[in-house]
Structure formats: C-alpha cells, structure tokens
Amino acid sequence: xxxxxxxxxxxxxxxxxxxxxxxxxxxxxxxxxxxxxxxxxxxxxxxxxxxxxxxxxxxxxxxxxxxxxxxxxxxxxxxxxxxxxxxxxxxxxxxxxxxxxxxxxxxxxxxxxxxxxxxxxxxxxxxxxxxxxxxxxxxxxxxxxxxxxxxxxxxxxxx
Amino acid sequence: xxxxxxxxxxxxxxxxxxxxxxxxxxxxxxxxxxxxxxxx
Numbered sequence: 001x002x003x004x005x006x007x008x009x010x011x012x013x014x015x016x017x018x019x020x021x022x023x024x025x026x027x028x029x030x031x032x033x034x035x036x037x038x039x040x041x042x043x044x045x046x047x048x049x050x051x052x053x054x055x056x057x058x059x060x061x062x063x064x065x066x067x068x069x070x071x072x073x074x075x076x077x078x079x080x081x082x083x084x085x086x087x088x089x090x091x092x093x094x095x096x097x098x099x100x101x102x103x104x105x106x107x108x109x110x111x112x113x114x115x116x117x118x119x120x121x122x123x124x125x126x127x128x129x130x131x132x133x134x135x136x137x138x139x140x141x142x143x144x145x146x147x148x149x150x151x152x153x154x155x156x157x158x159x
Numbered sequence: 160x161x162x163x164x165x166x167x168x169x170x171x172x173x174x175x176x177x178x179x180x181x182x183x184x185x186x187x188x189x190x191x192x193x194x195x196x197x198x199x
Contacts, residue, residue, distance in 0.1 A: 105160050106160065107160050107161075107163075108160070108161050109161060109162065109163050109166070112172075115172070115173060115174050115175070115176075116173065116174070116175055116176035116188075117176065118176050118177060118178040118186070119178070120178055120183065121178055121179065121180040121183050122183035123183075128176060128178055128186055129176075130169075130173035130175075130176040130188055131172070131173060132172040132173075133172075134168055134169045134170065134171055134172055134173060134190065135166060135167065135168055135169070135173070136166070136167040136169065136173055136176065136186065136188050136197065137163035137165070137166050137167075138163055138164055138165035138166075138186075138199065139160065139163050139164065140163075140164045141160075143160075144160075
C-alpha cells in the first residue's frame with residue numbers, strides 16, 4: 001500500500017539526498033544499538049548529513065520522501081527539522097534531520113505495524129499514528145529534550 | 160516513549176490517517192470500508 005501512495009515527491013533532489021543520508025545514518029544507528037560496544041562508525045556519515053542539511057534546516061514545509069521498500073523506512077512530513085519514520089516493526093521513530101543518526105524519540109505503543117502517521121497541524125509536538133492493531137494513538141512530544149538550536153558546528157575566523 | 164496521551168480503538172486495521180489542517184480538533188481515520196472522524 002505504501003509503495004503506491006508514497007510516491008509523490010516534490011523537490012526530488014533534496015528528497016533523494018535526505019533519504020539516502022537518513023537511511024544510511026539510521027542503519028548505522030541500528031547496527032550500533034545491536035552491537036554491545038558502541039563504535040564511531042557513524043561519525044563521517046553524520047558530518048556529511050549535517051553539511052547537506054544545514055542549508056535547509058529551517059524548512060518547515062511538508063515534505064514527503066519516497067518509500068524505499070515495503071520492509072524499509074517510511075519518512076513522513078518534515079516539520080521543524082524533525083521527520084518521523086515508521087519502521088517495519090511497530091515503532092515510530094522521530095529524527096532531527098540535522099543529527100539523523102540519533103533518534104529524538106522512539107514511540108512504542110503499537111502492537112502491530114504502523115500504517116500512517118500525521119503531525120498535528122496546530123502543534124509542533126503532537127503526532128498521531130495508526131496501524132494494523134486498529135489503534136489510533138496521539139503522542140505528546142513535549143517532554144522530549146528540545147531540538148538543538150543554531151549551528152551544530154562553529155568556526156571562528158580570527159587570526 | 161511508550162504512553163500515548165490519547166488512544167482510540169477502531170473496528171479494523173487502520174490504513175489511512177489525516178489530521179485536518181483547517182479543523183485541528185478532528186482526525187480522520189480509514190479502516191475496512193469505513194471513514195471515521197475523531198474528535199481530539
């Protein structure tokens with residue numbers, strides 16, 4: 001179903017860059033989580049993602065990214081630097097696109113796979129998700145740590 | 160995070176979800192052959 005419906009994509013060049021960076025960084029994160037020892041393997045990828053995304057970090061327009069496969073990632077609306085991913089399992093992951101390898105939150109209330117998610121139109125911290133377990137859940141993200149403001153990297157130009 | 164602030168149980172698997180931009184108090188869900196509009 002997702003393959004059919006999530007194919008609309010404007011600003012395709014940005015979508016493609018975002019998608020590959022986010023999925024690569026996220027895969028790295030999953031790999032790190034699975035291995036008991038944390039490694040620094042995601043660092044170069046993270047830097048690349050930052051470079052690519054810094055210029056667009058203020059973008060709050062809805063942005064739908066193409067779905068990679070039925071068992072892959074679904075990236076939904078971009079809102080104030082945050083995207084929401086639905087894994088093929090029952091968890092919804094919120095990412096800050098400037099630091100895509102570290103999920104901002106993982107929402108684990110569904111018992112079966114999630115089919116749809118939506119940001120609240122009037123609030124930056126509410127998400128609704130619905131899935132195969134017949135449940136529609138509304139989440140409050142207010143309790144999460146604030147997204148990082150400003151540039152993550154600073155250069156000083158004095159000599 | 161494991162606890163949503165609101166939960167609704169529909170009659171079947173929910174396939175579609177839309178949160179109205181002009182009426183933010185209402186969320187529409189689609190399941191089976193039914194469309195339901197929920198008040199948040």
